[in-house]
Amino acid sequence: MAGRSGSKTMIVTNTPAKDLAYTNCAYCSPSDVRQFLLPGSNIALALVGDVFVLSIAAYDTIQSGQIGLNAIQRRHARVSTGDPVSVCRFIPPEDFNIALLTLELEFVKKGNKEEQVDAVLLAQQLRKRFVNQVLTSGQRVTFEYHGNGFIFTVTQVTVEGQDKSNNIERGMLVSDSYIVFEASNSSGIKIINQREAASSNIFRHKEFNLQSLGIGGLSAEFADIFRRAFASRVFPPHVASKLGVKHVKGMLLFGPPGTGKTLMARQIGKMLNGRDPKIVNGPEVLSKFVGETEKNVRDLFADAEQDQKTRGDQSDLHVIIFDEIDAICKSRGSTRDGTGVHDSIVNQLLTKIDGVEALNNVLLIGMTNRKDLLDEALLRPGRLEVQVEISLPDENGRLQILQIHTNKMKENSFLAPDVNLQELAARTKNYSGAELEGVVKSAVSYALNRQLSLDDLTKPVDEESIKVTMDDFVNALHEVIPSFGASMDDLERCRLNGIVDCGQRHDHIFKRTMLLTEQVKVSRGSPLVTVLLEGPSGSGKTAMAATVGIGSDFPYVKIISAESMIGLSEASKCAQIVKVFEDAYKSTLSIIVLDDIERLLEYVAIGPRFSNLISQTLMVLLKRLPPKGKNMLVIGTTSEVSFLDSVGICDAFSVTYHVPTLKTEDAKKVLQQIKVFSDDDIDAAAEALNDMPIKRLYMVVEMAAQGEYGGGAEAIYSGKETIQISHFYDCLQDIVRY
Known part of the structure; x- marks a missing residue:
């Protein structure tokens, strides 16, 4: 923390000699200097009038109790010669060195003269002359340079390791502080080599705290963007020309909705020292008038073109942010609106970014959830070449x-x-x-x-x-349910009766399938594992697949079933299936359940008829490896395994398991768990249920529980009564077995 000590009142007097007015020091008697010295140092600093911190130097002609200030210092402290002013020793805090200093220049004597000032040489002189002095935002300092008297006003002080000081912008000038100069057009001062005055060291000292900017979980992506898009711009233009490289002029941020693309672009625009970014929503550019849309695109680049013509390499960076860029830059020839407007927008944008008269002072940032819709010419090097996926956070x-x-x-x-x-x-x-x-x-x-x-x-x-x-x-x-999360409600609906022990055969298949989920988690050689559960209708295949999905604890679990696609065309069904797989690729671990594959394929035994388009889509997806770092398990279920084998879909699955019907001992286990029969009747009921699918077992039990001979379903499921075996037999005879 900065400290004050030894506060006292001193009388203001003039600076003892004219040339000392250019030093920015305050002067007092040798006996008074000692009380302002920093511990263990020969540097003396004092806070004068609670306004600014000055270096204190000794001068013999000044009497004890007086402090010599030049005219600029007196004006800033609002004191005159002979006035009292409070003075106290100033102890700088830690991390007080200036990383970036912005100064506005003007002549001491106003007039019509004009002067070119080399920013590099002037920065060297000021660092040498005012080293170890403390400069405060708003402070005015006189200095002499090449025979002219100048005044600089401190407009910005950025201290190392922080964006601003705690309350007042203030810091100590050191040998590697970087200085940026400004001058109004009316001042007569023209600054040259400005870009060379501030090099990449500005950013080495000034940390970008992403958390303070409201950006979480994207530090790796931000580092990638900075390296590729901004590193070359931080260096002076002559460095880039010596390297023979051009600056990156466009970047594309793509990824799922809500992951922070717009936020990232907005903060990038804020952090740059160039002009305020132009933010354009894709649809806003469109116009119903012929040629108006292209004009809107040209207008976006007009300021940058004018700036480059007048200032050349010294031009500021112009950032244009295109939100939802896929709205206007669709692949050429893909839209059938008859006007060709979308095609001409893409053409206009391409010529502006990387045409014959390409601009070098523009950075175009595009954002989209649908990178696949963009015209491929936009994505080549020289255009939107930096493509960063803003994915779901870990x-x-x-x-x-x-x-x-x-x-x-x-x-x-x-x-x-x-x-x-x-x-x-x-x-x-x-x-x-x-x-x-x-x-x-x-x-x-x-x-x-x-x-x-x-x-x-x-x-x-x-x-x-x-x-x-x-x-x-x-x-x-x-x-709040995540869009790319597990569809727990859909999965739970697939096992309404819960999960019971159906015997050794079912348990073996379930354990084997769960082992496959462990394989997917740890395997490096098999990022895609596919398993087909086949068996008679109602044998519990879907319930087993849903239980595996719930028990896996994978972040993305989705079920694809025919019931969610009623009335859709073949092409729409394919698009919906592909979308589920594409969404799964955004997750590190995912499970997709393809329920009743023959229903998805619109299979009808008469004919037989099925959709070849959906069949081919599924076969491609079942063999397509997910992106690097993403692992997937696909579980298919079917009651028509011979049909799937005939069209080649069975071969697309790595493993196939047969889910059987219940034998007598299996049915007995189930009945013991649901406790709806008396102990005397369980064996007889289980014998009658031999070779019965689990789903049909539950249906018969439900029917019998509702029967007039029993005590009602509520009494039976509460354990107060049991199902009468004679009524159970009657219900069983009503069900036709195929």
Whole structure:
């Protein structure tokens, strides 16, 4: 922390000699200097009038108790000669060195003269002349350069390791501080070699704290973007020309919705020292008038073109951010609107980014959820060449995002001590950044709702008692479901009767299938494992597949069934199936259940008829390896294995397991677990259920439980009564076995 000590009042006097006015030092008697010396140093610093910090030098002619200030210093401190001023020793805090200093130049004597100032040489002179001096934002300093008297005003001070000082922008000038100069057009000062004055060291000292920018879990992606798109621009133009490279002029951020693409682009635009970025939503560019859309695109680049013509290499960087770029840059020839507007937009954009008169002072940032829709010419090197996937955050990334969104409530003591963000990060697999924000909002809504009374909404609210608890977050997790997560509701519906022990044969197949999930987790040689569960209708294949999906704890589990595609055309069904697989590729671990494959293929035995388009789609997807680092298990179920074998789909599965009907001993085990028969009747009922599929067993039991001879389903399932075996036989005879 900065310290003050020995505060005293001194009388203001003039600087003892004219040439000393250019040193920016304050002068006092040798006896007074000692009290301003820093411990263990010969540097003396003093805070003068609580306004600025000056280096103190000794001068024999100044009397004790006086301090010599030049005219600029007196004006800034609002004192005159003879006035008292408070002076105290200033001890600089740690990490006080200036990384970046921005100065505005003007002549001491205003006039019509003009002067070219070399920013590199001037920066060297100022660093040498004012080294170890403390400069404060707003401070004005006189200096002499090449026979001219100048004044610089400190407009920005950036201290190493932080964006700003705690309250006042202030820091110590050191030998490697970088100085950027500004001058108004009316000053008569023209600054040359400005870009050389600030090199990449600015960014080496000034850390980008992504968490403070509200970006969580994207540090690797941000480092990749910075290296490829900005590193060459940080260096002076002559360095890039000596290397013989051109700057990157475009980048594309793509990935699932809600992962932070727009946020990343917005913060990139803020962090650059160039002009404020132009943010364009794709559809806004479109116009119903012929040629108007292309003009809108040209207008976006007009400022950059003018800047490059007038300033050349000294031009500022112009950032243009295209949100939803797929709306206007679809692959040429793909739209059938008859106007060709989309094609001409792509052409216009291509010529602006990398045409004959290409601009070098533009950075185009495009964002999309559908990279596959973009014209391939846009994606080649020289155009949107830096393509960074902003994917779903990992556990550490999710923790960072949750910390960002709960930071304010933690600071203000609204977060209950039982909230464990680490546990929440572990439980929110495949949640995007936007969905995590939704979880926090939902949790807060539960906490706020506890403080409200629907009977009287005007009742005063006790702010102090608002606490967001772990239970609120757990409830929020049930409310905000991730788009790329496990479809637990769909999976649970596939096993309405729960899971019971169906005997050794079923248990063996279930354990084998669960072993495949472990193989997928750890395997490097088989990122795609496929298994087909075949057997008679109702034998429990779908329930088993759903149980494997739930028990796997994989972040992405989806079921593809014919019931979700009723009325769709073949092409639409294919697109929907492909989308589920494409979504799965965004997750590190995923399970897809292809339920009743023959129904998906629209198989009819008469004919026989089936959809070859869907069949070919499935065969391609079952053999296509997921992207690097992604592992997938596909579980198929079918009651028509001979048909699937005839069209070649069985060969696409790595493993096939036969799920059998229940034998007598298996049926007995099931009946013992559901406890609907008396001990005397179980053996007889199990014998009657030999070779029965598990689903049909449950149906017969349900029918018998409702029967008039029994005591009603409620009494039977509560254990008060049991099913009469005679009535059970009657129900069993009603069911036709095929």
